Amino acid sequence: MGKAETALGNHSDRLNAINIFPVADGDTGTNLYVTVRAAARAVSAGGDQPAQMDVGAVLATAGQAAMEEARGNSGTLLSVFLTAAAEPLAGHTRLTSTLLAAALNRAQIRAWSALSDPVPGTMLSVMEAAAQAAAAVDAGQNGDDSNHALGLALDAAVEAALAAVIHTEDQLAALTSAHVVDAGGVGMLLILDCLRSAILGEELQSELLDGLHGYDVSDPHIHTAMPDDDGVEVMCTISLSPLNAATLRQRLDEIGESVIMSQVGSGPDSEGNYRWRVHVHVPEGEPAVEIIRSLGEPANISISELALPRDPAADAVNSSGHER
Structure with a gap:
């Protein structure tokens, strides 16, 4: 997680610059960085890990912290x-190509299902491509659990993620028009390469980003030329029964867009309720908050404007997590 935190910190400005989907608010890099930072700090707070650490438990700790402090669409996903990736790894002290394939597959399925209206050409497509590539390599290894087989699966996952990032420009009209790739997809590519680097003990592949449309340092902040997006982003954590969670998703779908709901943790409380992280874009925050409060008591609720002053020379981040 430390590698990912550093990489996203170094690249957050460029990711912000090409962030135009689903809204051109120039904060994908910031949101991913803040989310990964929370995950990295949670892992670090656990102190020195034993040699035979439970890989799934460590990743679950990171994911839980990330979920509690997730920012934006990209951070939430x-x-x-x-x-989700932590679940197949629970109880294992060593990663293999088979476990990697299972973790990536579980993760991409859960991410797609978290969104009410998932869209190809985003970081979802990059997750899916990486998972399929890792699975294909593992299938050809005949159960080989060596580090060599794991390396092949990791290489394939990153290579497929890069191809998927390049393809995003052709999948979404907004990206095609602006001649850029998807910011969240690039962020996911960086994270996967950090995973590869950490596991294999190799350097990050800086050349991965060479030639990505819109990603040269000399390019302007693409999002600053896009029309302002009205409305706000509402996020919170809330405990709900499965029925109330389905009701909340339906009602938020009726008034907003980019609805994401995902469980925080794996089990219910004593009353049968599950904790959920909720994200939605709506014209006004109050109606969404009223709907949420009608079904439960939200915690960590935040309301952030989608359209903010767009001056790349201004402060990088405001108090809500959106780039200024």
Whole structure:
């Protein structure tokens, strides 16, 4: 997680610059960085890990922390990815190509299902491509659990993620028009390469980003030329029964967009309620908050404007997590 925190910190400005989908608010890099930072700090707080650490438990800790402090669409989907990837790894002290394939597959399925209206050409497509590539390599290894087989699966996952990032420009009209790739997809590519680097003990592949449309340092902040997006982003954590969670998703779908709901943790409380992380874009915050409060008591609720002053020379981040 430390590698990912550093990489996203170094690249947050460029990711912000090409962030135009689903809204051109220039904060994908910031949101991913803040979310990964929460995950990294949670792992670090656990102190020195034993040599035979439970890989799934460590990743679950990271995912839980990320979910609690997730920012934006990209941060929320990343936290879903981390928590889901941890599940097949629970109880294992060593990663293999088979476990990697299972973790990536579980994670991409959960991320797709968290969104009410998932869209190809985003970080979801990058997750899916990486998972399919790792699974294909593992299938050809005949159960080989060596580090060599794991390395092949990791290489394939990153290579497929890069191809998926390049393809995003052709999948979404907004990206095609602006001649850029998807910011969240690039962020996911960086995270996967950090995973590869950490596991294999190799350097990050800086050349991965060479030539990505819109990603040269000399390019302007693409999002600053896009029309302002009205409305706000509402996020919170709330305990709900499965029925009330389904009701909340339906009612938020009726008034807003980019609805993401995912469980925080794996089990219910004594009353049968599960904790959920909720994200939605709506014209006004109060109606969404009223709907949420009608079904439970939200915690960590935040309301952030989608359209903010767009001056790349201004302060990088405001108190809500959106780039200024």
